[in-house]
Amino acid sequence: MLLAVVSLFAACSSDDDFNTKEATVSFASDSVVTKESAGIVNIPISVTGVRNGNVTVTVKAEEEGVNPAKEDVNYMITSKTINIKADTLASGTMNVEVKMVDDSEINDNRTFKLTIVSANGAKIEGNASTIVTIRDNDAAFYEKFFGKWNLSGNIQSSSGVSAFSKDVTISGETDETADDYDHVLTVSAPGFINVGASIDCEFHLNYNFDLATKKGTIGIVCGEVIATYGSSYEWMWVTDNGVSYTTDDVTAPWALGENDAFPTTITFPASKSLYFYQPGAGAWRILTDLKLTKK
Incomplete structure (x- = not known):
């Protein structure tokens, strides 16, 4: 059973315990955005004014919008009655604790409304309601790329061609308001290339996904410094167009599988070469037949 978490809480035994000073309660914001995978989320109610007794607030939940979230299906509220004790401070916070239900269904964002329906020991002012938007993480496949992968293929040096297999870590932007979110991933590859010394590499992937077709691309970004x-x-990735070096992305297609399963293997075109290139000196290594495998 989940336990209600508030900034300060206490059961109120009688009306004599309630605050008699001037105090108000209001949701801290008229809107809240969270993720389906967020787990337990605290939605704050601001309490303003000096208190000589307890304040108790009761909330209700309602479906909202064209794709409403359903209580006890898409989310669960620990308790709809929240208490905060007397305090000499001029402000405080109590939280409505909500547990998000993470499913595997691809859907539009869902919304619901929380409303303060009563308050003992305070007046309801400001934001009596807040709209909660639950973002669907199953459609946000960008974040599913985060984690451990293996990058393998063939590598050519002056001594010939040999197979290689290196563990790498893919990460990305977590702030959904940032420009790179849902667009750029970062690959960290310690000891990825040996040129007489083991060289750590870090490079970017351009990410694209079309929800309508359930297909996307991952492109290794060329032309950026990836190692020193x-x-x-210093070195960068470059590729070629059959005539000369270029800094075009080396791009692989990917698609969701049966029942929208996320792919565990992404194969780059066999015809594309990736050069470990030093400006002014040329290519030190050539990588071909590249494949990313989820670990």
């Missing part, structure tokens, strides 16, 4: 050694060496 001392103050004298």
